[in-house]
Amino acid sequence: MYKLNSIIENQKINKLLSDFKRSPHQLNKPHESDAEIIKLNDGLLAITTDSISEEILTGLYDDPYIIGWMIVTINISDIAAVGALPIGILISEIIPQDFGQEKIRELQKGISDACIMYKTFLLGGDTNEGESLVLTGTAIGIIQNKKIMSRLGCKSGDILYSSGKLGDGNAYAISKLISETNSFTKYKPLARIKEGRTISKYASCCMDTSDGLIATLDQLMRLNNAGFELNNNWQNVIDDDAIEYSKNLNLPPWILFAGQHGEFELIFTIPTEFKNAFLKETLKNELSPIELGRVISDREVKIPLYKELISINTAFIRNLPIEANGDINHYLKMLLEYDYQIKHEPSLKFTSP
């Protein structure tokens, strides 16, 4: 596949997997799908695992209720992104000795409320002591469609959509990790199960924005050997409060796509011939997908910015958190320098490796 290894995160995963044979029951290869797709008897199982640890250590998540809500949401979102119907979740909790009963109750309440919201169930779990709080969820779902929806399959000309408004994940992250004066507390994302099931009937590919929009488009670009061009009115996809928040901090709004704390919307592509049928069904199901742009044959992510169509250096943006080695102020400084460059010297384009 086209230079998946230019992204440090992909390199790390490929290195960890290098000695492993794939199961003959597994229908997806590494990176190709938000959830693993497993053939069982005559059915298809979607299964995924995701932990919350760094987010707690950095202070991004400090409310036990939100941590409980998120461990369900991040896993169910991956089930939604393959169009599956969630069956339930197993959760392993590593709890420090001094965590306290009230905080445990809040954590469990967050998990329970999220299960109720998603009409899904806690199927099992494990508890263990540890130095710091770590939660690991594993969600399972059933794929009822014949056609499997994964990250693979979009073609030049397909229309690019988001299942909803973006940017609140990154506004929240800036508020928690950087800004000392302005706070943005409105963050309680929803896994898009109903959306995923409708989308899966029409979409050529789909991925959730757990790592923000640019990381999502970059990964889809590498997997599909195709690129994306956003519409001129891309600001319409940004959450109103998030855009207001970025303006108060003098941050360019597109930065809300670049940060890697996502909003768990689904980014997907619809072949033009299915557009009408898709929109008809979303109307019937009261869904509100937002048209973001289109798939292009160039392997680039292009955004109309500062009166030019800028090819964003998505590899630079994705690798920046690791390059910045956890220094979030340095990370933001580098992002803003990049913004300055595309604003004032757009001819000096980076190109994505």
Next chain:
Amino acid sequence: MYKLNSIIENQKINKLLSDFKRSPHQLNKPHESDAEIIKLNDGLLAITTDSISEEILTGLYDDPYIIGWMIVTINISDIAAVGALPIGILISEIIPQDFGQEKIRELQKGISDACIMYKTFLLGGDTNEGESLVLTGTAIGIIQNKKIMSRLGCKSGDILYSSGKLGDGNAYAISKLISETNSFTKYKPLARIKEGRTISKYASCCMDTSDGLIATLDQLMRLNNAGFELNNNWQNVIDDDAIEYSKNLNLPPWILFAGQHGEFELIFTIPTEFKNAFLKETLKNELSPIELGRVISDREVKIPLYKELISINTAFIRNLPIEANGDINHYLKMLLEYDYQIKHEPSLKFTSP
């Protein structure tokens, strides 16, 4: 159920689960099964999650290869204990920044070797940074029998078996955590998949010895409203090196049943009418189950010790690690005081709450 709550571990789990509704797809209640049993379309899925964290913090596991081997083994063992055929495992790895590439390679080698041993596959995973190493596995398997094997179902008169020799888990734990002079390094347990699949055709209940024999029998006693009496020759079930090791340290051999670091054998019961058919099939399949004793109607765990039939206070033994609050020397001292009591004042019997 009969006083499951006398065991602090069960209390904790029940408290965590108190707000949760059960899935209509789930066929087992809490505590009743080593793996969760989920009805999917026309098949049955076994799924389980288990973490390794405390074992690393206490120094019980310090070899990355063994940690990798164990995260697969402890999860596949739960799949084996319900008689399922493993399909694969997902593993989330929380890795400290300073862990080092060589250790990561060893960890992955342990995971890979265990997958090969169990003819199973790594299906997916997640990596995250954290303060200390935490691994969480989630294994899935398919149940092909019509009859579901769980921890429930044994009746007075059934014969009690172990799938193999016991005691090396606790000998290893003593060696790692207590003894400064004698070492016992022979610990690389095997999940008993082939055994589980044969056992599931005949057994009235089954559970793995992940927490040692006495904890296993205590939990089965509480779930089944029945007890267990070990045969006079119970020492035959102890691993030769483990018994030698306990003798060198002047520890009574039955202590190897009491510690809570198990050997991942399967403890199961066979109704007398199936004994011959079961033994015939184990011979054919080259399995070596060991007859341990029998199910009795009294809700007690009785072991012939010091020329008496002693009813062991299994609740005291199971709760002791938590009561000792991590002080392993105090824990062993209390266990040895209990041994002194049953040896010298057997009339002063504890009774299990």
